[in-house]
Amino acid sequence: MGRKKLTMEEKARALALIEQGMPVKHVAAELNVSRVSLFKLKKSAASLPTGTLPPRKLGCGRKRKTSERTDKMLVRELKQNPSITAAELKKKHPDLLQDVAVRTLQHRLQKDLGLPCRRAAKKPLLTDTMRKKRLQFAKQYRDWTPEQWKSVMWSDESTFRLVRGGSSLVRRPSTVSRYDAHYTVKTVKHPDSVMVWACFSGKRAGRSLLPSKERNSPDLNPIENAWNKMKNDLAKSRPTSIVPLKEALKKMWVTMDVSYLENLAISMPKRIEQVLKTRGNMTKY
Incomplete structure (x- = not known):
């Protein structure tokens, strides 16, 4: 025997099938509802304009627990x-x-x-001074082309730990960016385990770099993505001591796909655009 109650979607489908000439017993079997419910539905809909569903009875269903x-x-x-x-x-x-x-x-x-409960993004803590610096940098280089960014030598250092920390959950509306400062977990770098320094550019081997004495903004440095990729890969292999950790890091850097590094370099125009849009605040980069 089918259920007695029908949802609004089931009512609409049931009436559509009945209007197409399907016998009530077949409709009841398809929707797993009782034939009595369908006959009542058909009777209620008969006095309504075509395409109108019988409204739900007042007071029907459990009372809401929250007002x-x-x-x-x-x-x-x-x-x-x-x-x-x-x-x-x-x-x-x-x-x-x-x-x-x-x-x-x-x-x-x-x-x-x-x-809904979502996992909070971990982003570096930004002070007012850092936000102003990011915005100033973005304004200064907003007109640079991908080819110009490929000529930059990106360098930075990072700490690699044997064990990475966990994450936090926040409730964030789907209309708000995951990288909104209000919904992120702030992280601060601390010396630990192994400190690594490296550099790369988007230029392939045999091509010269533009001479420059200015340091790149550390908060927009695409090498941070490479560090994060390496840390994610380490989380899978989970070396248990310093020696294998160092060996794993060397191998990861030497074998890293050149096209991946090139894509990081030419992503700078998008990074600049996002920083300008958020007035120096956090972005997904």
């Missing part, structure tokens, strides 16, 4: 603190949420309010 006022409060709390958990929300607002289960709150945040 419109409560939902606004939840959104306001998550805007102020994207990392707050459903359990913490319940504890903070016992007057409004004492009868609401944590699981219900999680469902309301994710499904109804569009605030």
Whole structure:
């Protein structure tokens, strides 16, 4: 025997099939609903304009555990603190949420309010001075072509650890960038394990570089992507001591695809564009 209740989507499909001449018993079998429900639906729709679905009865279904006022409060709390958990929300607002289960709150945040739990991006902490420097650099080189960027020698140092840290979760609306400063976990570099220095350019072997005495902005240096790629690869092999860690790093750098490094160099116009767009704040690069 089929179910008695029909969703609005099932009502629309059922009426469409019945209008096409399909017998009620076949429609009931296809939608796994009772024939009685379909006969009632057909009777209710008969007095309505063509294409109109019978409305849901008032008071039908379980009463919502949260009110419109409560939902606004939840959104306001998550805007102020994207990392707050459903359990913490319940504890903070016992007057409004004492009868609401944590699981219900999680469902309301994710499904109804569009605030699913997402993994926060880790980005370097930017001070006001650093943001101004990024913006100034972007304005200065906004007209450079990919070929010019390929002639730059990119260099930097990075620390490679034997064990990488975990990540954090935040609730972020899908309309907001993952790299918005409010929704990222700030990280700070600390000396540890092995310190590595390297450099590259987008030019292939045998081609000269443009002479330059100016250092590149460290916050926009594409070599950071190469470091991150190497750290991700290390996380898979997980060397357990310094010696194999050093050997793995040397091998990774020597065997790195030249075209990958070239693509990093010519990505600078996009990086510049994003920095200008965010007024010096964080971007995905």
